[in-house]
Every structure is written in C-alpha cells, then in structure tokens.
Amino acid sequence: MWLDNASDIDILFYEPYARIIADIAKNKEYNPLTIGVFGLWGAGKSTLLKLIDKKLENQEGIICVTINAWMFESYDDAKTAIMEALLQELKEEVPAEVKKKFGKLIKRVNWFKLGTKAVSTLAPVVASVATGNPLPMLLNVTGSAEEIGNTVKNAADSIQSLKDEYWKDEDDSTDESTINNIRKFREEFSDALKNDNIENIVVMVDDLDRCRPERIIEILEVIKLFLAVDRTTFIIAADENVIKYSIREKYPPMNGFDVELDKEYIEKIIQLPIYIPELSAKDIQNYLLLLVAQSYLEQESFSRLIAKIFEEKMIVSGDVITLEEINNLIDELNLSWRDGDKSAFNETAKIIDEIREIVASTLKGNPRQAKRFLNTFITKRQLAKIYYGDEIDISILAKLLVLQKLDNDLFIQLNEWSKEFDTENKKFKQIRTEFQEGNMDSQNPWNTAQMKKWIECKPVDLEKYRLEKYFYLTRENLKSSSIDESGFSKNTKEILERIGRSKAGQMAAIIKDMKELNAEEVADTFKIIIPKIEKGEMKFFIIRDLFLNFDTYKGKIVEAIGKSTVTIKAGDMAALRTMYNSDTGSMNTVLEIMVKKGTLTDEQITEIKEQRKS
Structure with missing residues (x-):
C-alpha cells in the first residue's frame, strides 16, 4: 500500500525545485521573504517541503521548522495558536x-x-x-x-x-x-x-489549503503582521485556487470596481510564487510504474533506482520509461527485493504497464490520485483472491477499475449490459464494433477519445467474459457516481466557477474559453454540470449554450433534463425553443418525457413546437 504522506524518497523528481528554494532561503540578502509553493491538492507539496528541509538541515546559522496549518483548524483564535506553537518550536532550536x-x-x-x-x-x-x-x-x-x-x-x-x-x-x-x-x-x-x-529562520507552513477560508486568512495575516521580520523566510505550501477562494469569501468584489482583490492580496502577502506544474501524462505513467517498484524493492535499493534514473536524465527525456528499462536498471544495480522474489513485481507491473496510459489520462497529473488508484487495485486484487481464488483475471479487474474512474455512469451501464450475457455481451460488442468501423453516433457517451483508448486496453474482447464477479468486487460504485474534484486542473476549476456565477451575456466568452480546454478537462466540467442539470440547479441559458456547442455531450444533457423534477418556468421557454429548433430529433423525446413527469405542460410543449413551424 502507498500512504498519502510526504515521501522520504524523491519519486516525483522535485530535487531541482528543492535546491532552488533552499538556496533562496539561505541567502540572507533576500529576507524577510515569503515564498508560495503553489500546486493542486495531491501534487506533492508536502514532499517538496520535506526535500527543502533536508537541504537546510545542519546548515550553519539556519533554523528550519515546519508548521502544519491544519492543526489549528479547531482553535477559536488560530492567530495566537500558530504564533505560540511557532515560538515554542523555535525556542527549542535557538x-x-x-x-x-x-x-x-x-x-x-x-x-x-x-x-x-x-x-x-x-x-x-x-x-x-x-x-x-x-x-x-x-x-x-x-x-x-x-x-x-x-x-x-x-x-x-x-x-x-x-x-x-x-x-x-x-x-x-x-x-x-x-x-x-x-x-x-x-x-x-x-x-x-x-x-x-542566527542567519535565518525558515518556517514552512504546510496544509494551509485544508483549512476553512477564515482560518486561511487568519494564518496569512499573522505571518504578515507579526512574524515577517528580518532574518525570516516563510515557505507556504498551498493550492492557490483555494487561497483565492478564501480571499473572495472574506473580501467580496466591490460593485463598480474592476479589481482582482484575490490576486492583489496574494501578491501583497507572497513575494515569490513558485508553481509546481501538473505532472504530464508521461510523468504519471512513469510514476505509476515506479510506485509499483517501490512496493517490491527494499527501500535502500529503491533509492538507488531513483538516483540512477535521475542521473541518466530518463525522467526528462521525451519517452515514457518502459518496464523493460526498469528491469534492466534493477539487474544492472543488483537491487534487492523485499521478499526475494522478482516474479511478484513482474506480475503486478505487467498489468499496470498495460493500462497506465489510459489511467494517466484520467488522473490529471495528480500523484495522490495515482496512489489512490493503485491502492484500490491492490485491495480489490486481494479481495478477488479471497472470494474467488484463481478464477479472476486481474487484467479484467484492472480494466474495469479504469472504466469506473473514467466514467462511473458507463461503468454502471456496462454492469447492466453484462446481466444479459448469454454467450457474449452483445451491447458492448456493438459499441466496440462501431468504434472499430468508425460509425458510432457522435452523441453516444461512449464516443470519446478516452473511451476509445480504454476499449483498446487489454483484454480488448471484453464481451467474451462474464463480468458479474468483477462487478461484485466493485459493487460500491454501482449505486451512484462518485466525483473527486481534487484532481481537476486549474483551467477546469476556473471554468466551473465562472459558469456558477455567470449571467446570460457572459456565456459566449465562457464557451469560447471552454472550447480551448483539452478533452479531459471538458469531460471533468460535464461531470459536475450533468448532475446539476438533473437536480434543476443549472440555469437554462447555460444548458442551452452547452447543448448548442458540445455535440458530444448532447445526449447526456438531454438525458439529465429528462431526469429533472423541477418545473419549467416561463423564463426557461426561450432556451428550450432554441434547443428544439437546433436539434428536433434530440429534443422530441425528452419533451414528451417532461410532459409525462409534469415538469412541462401540454400548452408549453405546443408553444415550443408551434414556434418551430412558424
């Protein structure tokens, strides 16, 4: 298992960042200074702080302490609590x-x-x-x-x-x-x-983005007002989006003033922002395979493997590190296994190697998500052995876990199709055939680039296997979609925020920027939007513009409208008419469903269709 803790081994290859930040912190000409280490949740900020701490320890004149901001979440007065805790820590070191x-x-x-x-x-x-x-x-x-x-x-x-x-x-x-x-x-x-x-006091503040907005502001203000004096450097690790949200919560935009208060506030507090980039799909593929190696190699041996990969500059090459290359390095360095048996590693690594490309595309550069996926896979594999012995094909189990991660609704749909299995799963076979022949309906939710990659993962001919045992092992995901937003990109989060507070006149610009997102980011955006449409929480001018501009998601939008129990208001009619006029075929069925459910009246549907005739 892989724990969600800061790692002692630089498996993310953040050493260059750690070296630069440590050098800045050691330079007394730069203080007082506050450095922001910005990255999404799970990006490895805590690991980076640990690497910085290692580089600063035993440095003459440098005192380095780490404060976990989340520890002060429950205090009535976080300001005095963090001041006292920091002073107590420093008192032991000075x-x-x-x-x-x-x-x-x-x-x-x-x-x-x-x-x-x-x-x-x-x-x-x-x-x-x-x-x-x-x-x-x-x-x-x-x-x-x-x-x-x-x-x-x-x-x-x-x-x-x-x-x-x-x-x-x-x-x-x-x-x-x-x-x-x-x-x-x-x-x-x-x-x-x-x-x-004493040349410099370096204070590293971790987990600030886990705190509530008011706590985040209190901690930032205590650093600025009380503690940022000569011979001090603060290194604050956080998700910048969370800090911006906290600032907007406490200091809402002023009417009539086009001022980005959140941006100006951060610039006032933090003099040097350093952004940890999201890992690329290639980086996540490497990370997945290295995590597997970490679980089977002795710790010292794994450290030597990482050092060799860094030395050979394999991590910055244009190619994904292959399983063969990992095995060659293990043999070359004569590394030691925890159980003395390399075969267990090869069995797991081979399966992960086959699916890591598609897994990497779903994890959005997030190391924490990579660990969670592997932990789920290992747990399910152990359950499979307990329940079914050798009856389970682990590669099929891994492929289904990837589908659940990609789209839980399609995961549920495949389970329903599998219940009709006789000699094969006919409906899934039809999907795969349509993909191969290139004649799948553009509005079919299976028709995405990610799903194409998933279908091509081994075993490709999934329709030949009975899947009820596999779905039993993953049955907790068959009731409802579980969406984890922590791995969403900064672009996705910003688009969702803009949609949430949009007015009709702003949608054109939002749609324009949304079209600039990559396919995975668009998919994540709709993961949030579709359930909101179902619950009646999305305004119809937003639904209309999304319907008109994203053909791939028309089917899901229409289905979500049909599931809603919210009554259509007079103000929604214009949007529905535009949608109907744009694509009568897609809208006809859902309008009839809405009439049967009582969310749309006969008079309203007549008005929509009469408008079409005129």
Whole structure:
C-alpha cells in the first residue's frame, strides 16, 4: 500500500525545485521573504517541503521548522495558536542566550489571547476591570455572586499581570492599543533574532489549503503582521485556487470596481510564487510504474533506482520509461527485493504497464490520485483472491477499475449490459464494433477519445467474459457516481466557477474559453454540470449554450433534463425553443418525457413546437 504522506524518497523528481528554494532561503540578502509553493491538492507539496528541509538541515546559522496549518483548524483564535506553537518550536532550536527572549515573546502572546476573549461573554468584566470600574458592567454577566466575584478577581489579576509585564517600559509608555502591542511584538521578535548564531529562520507552513477560508486568512495575516521580520523566510505550501477562494469569501468584489482583490492580496502577502506544474501524462505513467517498484524493492535499493534514473536524465527525456528499462536498471544495480522474489513485481507491473496510459489520462497529473488508484487495485486484487481464488483475471479487474474512474455512469451501464450475457455481451460488442468501423453516433457517451483508448486496453474482447464477479468486487460504485474534484486542473476549476456565477451575456466568452480546454478537462466540467442539470440547479441559458456547442455531450444533457423534477418556468421557454429548433430529433423525446413527469405542460410543449413551424 502507498500512504498519502510526504515521501522520504524523491519519486516525483522535485530535487531541482528543492535546491532552488533552499538556496533562496539561505541567502540572507533576500529576507524577510515569503515564498508560495503553489500546486493542486495531491501534487506533492508536502514532499517538496520535506526535500527543502533536508537541504537546510545542519546548515550553519539556519533554523528550519515546519508548521502544519491544519492543526489549528479547531482553535477559536488560530492567530495566537500558530504564533505560540511557532515560538515554542523555535525556542527549542535557538541558542541558549536567546531562549529567554522567546520565553517573553510567548508570554506576550497571552495578551493577544486575552484580547480575543474580550469579545466573548467576559467582555463586560474585562473591559470594566481594565478601566477600574467593574460594577456597572456586571449586569451583563450571569452566574452566582461568588462566581462573578471570582471572575472579576481572576480578570483583574490577569490584566494587572500583563500590564506589569509589558507596559512598564523604560520610557514608561502607557499606550496599550493593539497596534502598539503588535509593534512591540515585532520589535522584540526581530531583536531576539539578532544573534551571531542566527542567519535565518525558515518556517514552512504546510496544509494551509485544508483549512476553512477564515482560518486561511487568519494564518496569512499573522505571518504578515507579526512574524515577517528580518532574518525570516516563510515557505507556504498551498493550492492557490483555494487561497483565492478564501480571499473572495472574506473580501467580496466591490460593485463598480474592476479589481482582482484575490490576486492583489496574494501578491501583497507572497513575494515569490513558485508553481509546481501538473505532472504530464508521461510523468504519471512513469510514476505509476515506479510506485509499483517501490512496493517490491527494499527501500535502500529503491533509492538507488531513483538516483540512477535521475542521473541518466530518463525522467526528462521525451519517452515514457518502459518496464523493460526498469528491469534492466534493477539487474544492472543488483537491487534487492523485499521478499526475494522478482516474479511478484513482474506480475503486478505487467498489468499496470498495460493500462497506465489510459489511467494517466484520467488522473490529471495528480500523484495522490495515482496512489489512490493503485491502492484500490491492490485491495480489490486481494479481495478477488479471497472470494474467488484463481478464477479472476486481474487484467479484467484492472480494466474495469479504469472504466469506473473514467466514467462511473458507463461503468454502471456496462454492469447492466453484462446481466444479459448469454454467450457474449452483445451491447458492448456493438459499441466496440462501431468504434472499430468508425460509425458510432457522435452523441453516444461512449464516443470519446478516452473511451476509445480504454476499449483498446487489454483484454480488448471484453464481451467474451462474464463480468458479474468483477462487478461484485466493485459493487460500491454501482449505486451512484462518485466525483473527486481534487484532481481537476486549474483551467477546469476556473471554468466551473465562472459558469456558477455567470449571467446570460457572459456565456459566449465562457464557451469560447471552454472550447480551448483539452478533452479531459471538458469531460471533468460535464461531470459536475450533468448532475446539476438533473437536480434543476443549472440555469437554462447555460444548458442551452452547452447543448448548442458540445455535440458530444448532447445526449447526456438531454438525458439529465429528462431526469429533472423541477418545473419549467416561463423564463426557461426561450432556451428550450432554441434547443428544439437546433436539434428536433434530440429534443422530441425528452419533451414528451417532461410532459409525462409534469415538469412541462401540454400548452408549453405546443408553444415550443408551434414556434418551430412558424
């Protein structure tokens, strides 16, 4: 099994990125600096941070710590929580003569904590004690007289302690404002780092994009306001799209102003953005085969294999690394197997080698998705052996898992066809024959480039096999489509967002950009749109424009309209008329279905068809 953890071995070949970022972090002329390591979920950002940490460890004058932002998700005040956690981490790493200064900084965070509590039910008590006149405000506090008395005493003691600790400065300043306290914190933090043994503090923030929008903003702001001082470098790993979404949630666009607040906000916080590109289909094919090798080779041997591949520049060549090349390197390096048997590796690798091209096209350059697919395959293979022994052809199981990943609706359809098996699966055979002869209806959902590749995967003659045992092993996917959006490309996510907030006049530009997407990105877009049409959550001017411009998906759009239980409104009629006039054949049947279901009246369908005659 492959765990979804940061890897100790650079199987993604991110070493050049790690080297560049580490060199920048070591250069004291660049700090204070905040670096953004941007990539989609599952792109390997945590692995890259681990590689950077390795390059910075034992570097004289460099202190490197990692903070997992997701750990602070449940805190009421993430700002003070992350400040305290970071200071505690650094306190353990800094020279002895600096520890006392960090201890004082940690205490100062307590004032910010108290400031946060002041907006809770204790606000009246805290505020009135601070002004030396608690009694008038106690009407707002519930509890017994004894409880109120204790609350007042504890609040007074806490505030006096904080005042004694922080506001008796040499200049006897009495400015107790939050702004002044922030200024003092930054000054003391900066002063604490002015030590001959400290050249730079490197703080790596991971899993920021797993947090809720408000938490993401809080953590970014605490870095900018409190912690970004001389001799500090922050490296923030996140999906930039998630950060942009969080910014738009907190700071919505202003009416009348064409300002990209999300972009400007990120530019203000992060000075150096570094984008991890999505792995290409070729990269994912290599990654799948290397993951298989990793599970069978001893760890040290696998590390040597990766090093050799990097040394030979095989990863940047124009060709996919073949299974034969992997085996040749294993023999050349005399690598060791975990169980001492190479045959188990060859059995699994051969199957993955046959399907990895089509699998790679569905995973959209996402390493996490590659691991998840292989984990599913290994689990199902083990279940197959338990249930059926040697009766299962593992290559068929792998091919069906790929179909489920490609299109769960077609996976369900193939299961229905398989129930009619006598000597063969006639309906699937018809699909395969139409593909081979090139006469398949353009609106048939099987008629896509991805499905053509899938049909050509071994075993090609799938209609000759009874599949009920295979579908039993994958029965959890036979009830409904499961869509995982984490592997969608940035382009797909942006198109979906634009469609979600579009007005009629904006659709022409959206359609134009959507046509620039590759086939896989368009397919992903419709994976989200079709269920929304079924639920009646998609406006008809959007449905109309998609219907008119994407012939391959007309069939699915029409089917989804027929499944909807939402009544057609007067404002929807113009779009339906346009669709009917454009393709009467496709629309006739669905209009009749809508009348039977009661979502369309007889008068409305007559109006649509009369418009056609006129």
